[in-house]
Amino acid sequence: MSVEEKNEIKRSAYAEALRYMDNAKDALRKAKKNGKYYTDPKYVRTASGVAYSGMLLALDALMRIKDVAPPSKNKKSIEWYRDH
DSSP: OOHHHHHHHHHHHHHHHHHHHHHHHHHHHHHOEETTEESOHHHHHHHHHHHHHHHHHHHHHHHHHTTOOOOTTSOOOHHHHHHO
């Protein structure tokens, strides 16, 4: 993989991961706070899932840059990420 291809993966994956994080922040704004705690668990759960998906996008891009091949069945587990 060329340096240009790696830079393009970094640029596009970073932008996409940031978009996911922005969406997670928007979901948290809907949850409303009471003191230091959020009051609506639905939006907190949604925000957590969206942020987790954004993090996985960034990790997948890093794995592609490092030339780490995904498992053959294309279902990655948390253990696969920890091992690599």
